[in-house]
Amino acid sequence: MSRSHSREGGSSSATPALVKRLCCRVTKLPENEVQPYLQLAYKLLASSSSLPVDNDEFQVSERIRKQLVRRGREKDAATFAELHRKLQTQGLVKNRWAVLHVLKSISESEARHARDKSTSLLFGQGLPAYATSTPFNAAAQRRLMPGPGSHEHHGGTPSIHSIDTTGSSGISSIHGDIRSNDPTPVPQSFLPGTTFASVDGDKTHRHAAMSRLVGAVSRRDTESSSAVVPRGGRSTVKAQGENTSFEIPETELVRDLVYVFQGIEGKWVHFDPSKDGYKVDAQAGIPKAIRQLVSKLAECGWLFNKVKNYVETRSADKTFGLVGQSFCAALQQELTEYYRLIAVLESQIQDEVDQGIGLATHGSITLRRLVVWTFDPLIRLKTLAALVDVCKGKKGGALASTIYSYMQHGDPFVKSLIKHILTMVSQPIYATLLRWIYDGELEDTHDEFFVAADPTVKNDRLWHDKYSLRKSMIPAYITTDQARRILLTGKSINFLRQVCQDRTPTPGREMAMAFDMSQAEWMFTQDQSNNFQDMIDKVYKETSRHLLDVLHAKYKFMDHLKAMRRYLLLGQGDFIRHLMDLLEEDLAKPASNLYLHNLTGILETAIRGTNAQFDDSDILKRLDVRLLEVSPGDTGWDVFSLDYHVDGPIRTVFTPECMIMYLRVFNFLWRAKRMEYVLALIWKNQIFNSKLLESLPELSRILHQCHILGSEMVHFIQQTQYYISFEVLECSWHELLGKVREAEDLDCVIAAHQVFLDTVITRCLLDEQSRHDDSRGRVTYQGILTQLRTIFDLIIDFQQAQDAFYETAQHELLARQHYAKLQRQRTSEGDWGITEAMEEEERARRVEFLKTVIPSTRAKMAVLAQSYQDMVQQFLVMVTSHQDVSLRFLSFRLDFNEHYKAREPQLYGTPGNMRAKRLT
Template identity: 55%
Template sequence: MQPTFAGMANPDQRSPNVLLQNLCCLILNKNEADVAQQFQYAVRVIGSNFAPTVERDEFLVAEKIKKELTRQRRDADAALFLELYRKLQSQGTLKNRWSVLYLLLSLTEDPRKASNKGYTTLFAQALPRDAHSTPYYFARPQSLPLNYQDRNPQSGQTSGSMGSSGISSINIHALNGPTPTPQSLNPGQSYQTPGMGDSLRQQLGSRLAWTMTAGQPSLPTSTSKALTNTLVRNVPRTRREGELNGPVEITEAVLVRDILYVFQGIDGKCIKMCNSANCYKVEGKIALSKSLKDTTSRLAELGWLHNKIRQYTDQRSLDRSFGLVGQSFCAALHQELKEYYRLLSVLHSQLQLEDDQGVNLGLESSLTLRRLLVWTYDPKIRLKTLAALVDHCQGRKGGELASAVHAYTKTGDPYMRSLVQHILGLVSHPILNFLYGWIYDGEMEDTYHEFFVASDPTVKTDRLWHDKYTLRKSMIPSFITMDQSRKVLLIGKSINFLHQVCHDQTPTARMIAVTKSSEESPKDAADLLTDLENAFRSKIDAAYLETSKYLLDVLNKNYNLLEHMQAMRRYLLLGQGDFIRHLMDLLKPELVRPATTLYQHNLTGILETAVRATNAQFDNPEILKRLDVRLLEVSAGDTGWDVFSLDYHVDGPIATVFTRECMSHYLRVFNFLWRAKRMEYILTDIWKGHMCNAKLLKSMPELSGVLHQCHVLASEMVHFIHQMQYYITFEVLECSWDELWNKVQQAQDLDHIIAAHEVFLDSVISRCLLDADSRELLNQLRAVFDQIIEFQNAQDSMYRAALEELQLRLQFEERKKQRETEGQWGITSVEEEAENKRISTFQEFIPKMRSQLRILTHFYQGIVQQFLVLLTQSTDESLRFLSFRLDFNEHYKARDPRLRVTLSTKGRRSSHM
């Protein structure tokens, strides 16, 4: 039934109410009586005070109409519209052109946004049963923030009021509810225009022409009709895709919908994951322009990046062996993906609102590929950074994983650096907890071996300091230096050493100035998150200094560490001269015996006698009770001199410094020094015997040559041994000891003392020719010592024979004088013949003695000469100077050309070796 428009014939009835009633009849296609209820509702809507949701901008609406025509590829209609709109502006007869254009654009809205019912049913459904009730208006966001960082989580939700002063305020979403989501579309389904046939287009055309002229001065008929026809054609006809063979053309809106699902790693209808190329691609049967294809590929990269990150987190989140640091890293990635999902939620909401409400008039908010490029620029940078971190962190865990993340903070991009620093702060939380427990309590609960301090539970207490705790260098975070990590190791190791070895249960707060108070812990955590490289520097240094100082005080005061070290120098390194000399005098009768006849308790008694008779008796009883005698392994032909050794018992905390290896070094050095001291003792006895016997044997002039030869050889040996003793005592022991003592006084922790002590022993061993490199020199030196012992035996044998001959001669002369005093003949011919025979036999012994001394001298000088050559070729400057002192009169230099090289030449030669 066609409505009647009586109001249009009578100018007096052109009031707003009459026009509104006529509009209701026109839309519902009913008479005035049948639209009474709808008319009342329309009056309430128009009479409301809702503010408009769009700005009254005529130019913006006209541009929107032009863009909509261009989007539908109706360039000719767009040009015609601009021409008609220009003519409309030039007429000046229409005063409210914005409202007219707005109404025209609303009426020609994309029919895909409508439901399957016609506008008549649509409008009727919008009216409530109670005509006087207030309708509920769905709101839509006015704009969408483009910055990924600043987006509001509530941006995807509806806010504000949608009311407006006109029928246009009733939007399609409010009338018919939301449209189906993209999942409800079947492949190949095209968007239809329900209820919009050609007859409706003709009706809309006539009604629009009436609307433009109703209540306003008349426009030229040609302009009004042309403009109306142009806008009415904006309603697209039904389009079916895929009806023709060949490539399928799709719209950009379909691509946008697919891209939003690709962003989540879900295949779209047109864009799917290509496993061979490892990227998302548009299906080959779909024809796209190069620009759309490039833009789609650039956008689809976000889906690939999302899949890469999501796959890593899904694989590692349930892996318990990945450790706490790894789980923190996965949590940080999940947090970033959550922010990314918020953006996708906003984009989906925007697409949903556009589907429900149509084109957002007055605002450029439609989703396009280029707009998505802008909106996803920052998220793409974040995802690229996260994907790069995932690649770099593959196969890493614990501190190594934190180092991998920290490497990405060294960038000039502040946006990327802030992102990585945030992730690094979360990743480093478990390391922070490990540090707290270790440096404050000495406790470590590292189930998955992530901390850079490793503990070996199989190590016993006596090796706690050396072997139980070590550094895992691969797990040291790159923001912690090696020096800081060593201090962290020492802090916890010192605490455990005090508790387990020293049995010192002093509370941690007393040892460490920086206590783990509830006020400082949150501050430390904040420091770690903001400045990982400097957060713990001061705290670690303070805890290290206080803990180490306390440990050294306990060792020095309670366990006399420094006194034990001095005792080693006095007794095992022969520093206590009066004690060593007296001990050697007391031991001489025992040590000249075969080694198999020695008893340790006898030697221990002699040792106690030597202690009581010298200044050693004033030492600390704790030290003296550790001094003992030790017999080495006996070999065939050994005497007591070869197996005797002093020993020093160590246990408890001081055994950490004087380990078994160190005590074996002390034993080697003592044996060398004891042997050298014995040589000095032997030569002293030789000199005393020579001085005493020289006067006794003046009555035997045939021995003068032999005695002179003995004196010369003994002088050579004394000079050699004195120079060696000077070198060993002063240049080796005293200098090394002074260096050790200075280091010990300046040591900040126990490791410094142990290291200085080891350096001291290594220096003594190497410079005493006891290391592997000096084996040849040591063999030559031992050969010299053997020659000294041979010379002592030869001279003792000569002296015994000479003194025995002297005694017999004195007895013969005494008997001769006694007989003469008695008035008898002094000697008989038989006695004289026997005396002469005995003297001749003794005189025959003298050339043999000379020959033996000559051979001994030759061998001795040959060994010394070879020893000097080896000293000259040494890289140690002090040994080269020793060769100069041993041959001060250049006796050996004249015999061997190899010794004629100057010291400067020796230095240059050694520098090139």
């Protein structure tokens, strides 16, 4: 209790000192002279009746600012406006209007005290004390200023406040303190013989004494008060030398302009549809300078109408969306602030009418003061009207982008206005973005958000087709990479929930949803802070990592990927070799004679007989046999294929398109593996028959020819198989594994897998460029893939031709062996070994063999060898000029001893051989 009491006592005792310091700071007086103001401050603080009835912070702040401008302290007025704006944004002080009123009252008391002490000095300067004025309270003015009819004398100089100006009118109204001996000419309005039209139409008496006191009125104001047509009549020109002109009272013009500010036509100022603007009545007696001034002031009304019509039209449009409605709300807020200014002006005019104050009095509303008071509102209205023009026909993110383009403005006042509007416009985008990246929910009825959803897409294509970026709606302050990450984050959440059946909440969701909507400013102030980028990166990485963990742990993505490599890309060597041995007899049959269940049984036998049996049962269940479309003349080798069934989330990576690519690669590899298998059989038959047919010297040249052609084919297939197995599959597989391990999201995995397949397809000559015909100059080549398949076909033809030759040779060998055996048998029996008929028959048979079989076989082998070499040469020419570097190096290995180069002149002109030739 004692401590609390001491604190309260200390606070109360410190209050007078703080008030005294405040008075010294405001008045800039020493402590010994500030006592009168200190007493005034105590009165203001102690009595609530001293506060104004209209406790409006806007009005008080505007009075202070305009009062500073009136005293020639424009910089201080700008500083005050900025500090007041910052004070409003902080929200620390609740009764700001009361604090501002106290400071204003102390300042006015100090000003009055200084004015009383130096009236003669002010009059000696000959300048108006108040060049401009903010709207004021008439009763307060009467308390602060001498009323009409009173006189103050300082050094014998009269005050202008003592002059009754209730009958004066026009732009050249007299105000401020006036020096009596100012050389400025007397305005024509105040010369003898001039009459004035009052507000009610009555004419006032002449003011002869006025000519002695208007020296301080400016020459421009004097000229602006030249007479024109009186209200309700036309000008009458009399004899030369007489001043019979009349003018419209300035009070009526001011009242008309207040109406025009609200978009309403006045008595003398009307809207001209042909010129799309307000125009002063041509019959009104108003000088040209005043007409221009009125037209300039009427621009506020035109701009106000433009903005108001846009708000009314778009607010009623239900398809404008949340972003558009936020834009209308921001515009309406600015119009509300503008309404407050209009209300203050109307209140001031009404007070002047009630109190009978004329335009010449100190602080009354004039056209030139309206110019000052509407300076800032005019800038704001111009900015709003420009936004309305450029935002027509736009909504959503496109609307936000258009507004954001005005943020790069050099005027801090305009930039602050745009920032406020953009904050409100961005709030619906920010709210939708939060729900998307944390909940995966997309509520975009009017297609304003930059993420679009297609509800007709099923879950199996959710990742690829359901969600996409609507590029036209991406706000300019959100980069493409950020938009992509936002899309992936929400898409990952939906994929987890709808496909993977995983509803784990996103970390940090509760904190993010509790964010203040004012933080939408983060999006377009990224040059000042990284809050938005950090938030996007954090939720993107956490969501993507969780999705990849689910795919690897729950759905065994890597196991399935390795199964594709082992079985469809022939990586399981023992399994593939054993399967080929088991299928050799069946696949040699016509394709129409194959039965799927027989092939499936052989597949299961191959699995049980190799290391494939140790794989996961789920993977082995997915492995199956598939028969391709049968064409006339196809054998089982042409239509047989392995298949791997995928479903669930992994189907997102192994799409049907990818599986088709796997089948194409498998058929190519299977064909190449078959060539390796066939050449192995060819070599085995050559070794066996070379020893078996040694007794037939006539066949030595054919056997040598078969050995040479077989060696060429073996070399070609071995180099091709090495290229496919190591340079294509193994290198691409290693890159794929590295990318999958480093992937940040599922899109990276899908992209890496697609790059892997594209690389394999291209380097295995299965792409469109390798499949189509290629024309170079006068020579037209078939596609490089067709060329390779022709080589494979020639190997099959060589196998068949060699097998047929070996069969015929073996028959000949058996016949000769039988003849020799018969001869030995007859000799052992004591008979002649052979008879003349037997010898003649044997000789005729051998001659027939030498004349028919050997020449035809040699010719057939020569044709095969020549065709093979021609195909290989053309293949080398095409491969050497291929864009892929690894394929060009394949040509060097295939022709390492330049055997084909010596036969094909075109190989000399290829870039690779030209470089090799220069090196040699």
